[in-house]
Amino acid sequence: MAKTLFEKIWETHVVQTISGGPSVLYIDKHFIHEVTSPQAFAGLKKRGIGVFRPKQIVATADHNVPTIHQELPIKEELSRLQVEALKKNCAEFGIELYGLGHPYQGIVHVIGPELGITQPGMTIVCGDSHTSTHGAFGTIAFGIGTSEVEMVMATQCLLQTKPKLMRINVDGTLNKGVVSKDIILYIISLISASGATGFAVEFAGSAIRALSMEARMTICNMSIEMGARCGMIAPDEITFSYMKGKPFAPQGKEWDEKIAYWSTLYSDADSKFDKEINIDAADIEPMITYGTNPGMGIGVSGHVPLLNEINEKEKPSFEKSIQYMGFEAGANIKGKKVDYVFIGSCTNSRIEDLRMVASFVKGKKKADNVEVWVVPGSKQVEKQAIEEGINKIFEEAGFNLRQPGCSACLGMNEDKIPAGKYCISTSNRNFEGRQGPNARTMLASPLSAAAAAITGVVTDVRELMP
């Protein structure tokens, strides 16, 4: 019988199905971090049980770590306590920790792939909604809550109901200045922030196939922003060559065997999806959000919707949202003043993102009115950026290259955008207060963010490209 990519992986991981209820799904890899794990460890202790398969768990500290002077003790007391608790718990339960100072430390969804821990065909979970990122390798990967973190620690399994299946095909060639972040912002603007709730989404089509692994991760990363349980892309040569030689990737004979298996992971020609959406890559222009959920995106040459373009039921949220942003219905987005530019987060902090920004800003200088933070996704990305001289380019442009972590993506550490200020951010969420109380976030690609850094206003990057 013809099967989808999702079904091929799902079926090999179901331990049992409870009649009239969920399935028991076996989890291959479990990533944990300091914020959503302490209560799970406490739960285990309360039950008097240990971690079932500690070798299948990898931990890092990312959400609330400072991005300067990581060599010094964390100043903020509660953050320090969480990071210390993680260290203690990992030691007690025998879990590998890539904590602050470790050469592998970084944002959990950046380090998994770059270390070769994330591999096609796996089931992967983490107490973080952007676990969907790992789906770029052809895995079933999704975010879970702390009770579920405890569940996986205790039994390496989760209770899950099988989601419906959706395929989004993006075909054709991308326009100048358009990158993978624009594709996903475009899709979410089309189907809304809840348009894929209850679905596992597979991204396919020639425009997706042509993307690098980094670019594919950006797309899968944001599938949660349209409500999807997970996002995924079938592995191929691009996947395999990205993985080859990574520290935890299989080697030798095992590598060959794995490649043979991974090559079977695609949706069969006549497999069935509950919903299918086709998109022409040529319709996409550089995107930016004007509101307070990731579905509120528009092409940069467009305008904030007029009230009569919004359907009745959504009007209250729309009005509250543009009021929060200080925008007027119908206004052009281009030319709006920008105060901060944040290039980072598990959406866009990989080496390719930094290279993209560096090659654009080389020889240019940031506008005086903007503060620019570039926060690499991991220690390895940081190291590579320095080796390639990217740090010099940033320095000359007046960009502030910081140390790895989630940083201003969620403003849990000191990196917060002040109240009322506008930030163009390469992260994934523009929710109210996400980057700091009353901060105003506009989501965009690293390229569009770099353009705004140079001009100090929302800019159509195509106008600055040769």
Place this chain on the structure above:
Amino acid sequence: MENVDTDQIIPARFLKATTRDGFGENLFRDWRYNSDGQPKKDFVLNNPTYKGKILAAAKNFGCGSSREHAAWAIKDYGFDVVVSSFFADIFKNNALNNFLLPVTVSDEFLQKIFSAVENDPEAEIEVNVENQTITLTSTGEQEKFEINNYKKTCLLNGYDDIDYLLSIKPEIEKFETIV
């Protein structure tokens, strides 16, 4: 209000605790309080006429971050049930894992609840897990809601997924040897 995300339910800066308690205090923090800590008068939870164990919310409630702290905060604040026409996936699971019951009703029924409560803040709503019904006591209007049998049994008996999974550990171990 549609699309209420978990960053509003509990902002990230309040996620630094290492226990599950006390999150209710910061439930909807930035909607409830001004930056100087003064309560915002126009926010519904600050209006003493509205109180109860059931939180009614518009479409796509609980979207965004997977933080279970959102469910803890709502529960800790004193709610046992959240009613909406549509819940985000992860939130729904998190809620159930904390014995906070997410009840999905039709758009029409949700509107009826909103108007009933607006007309009479004391309006009663009854949720019956056994029969899977939600009823507006004043008019007797009723709707059935979905909950899978397994979860229902868990809720009624007060045991959780971990208890269940631990009970089938031998099967899990066997499964590991065959793949």
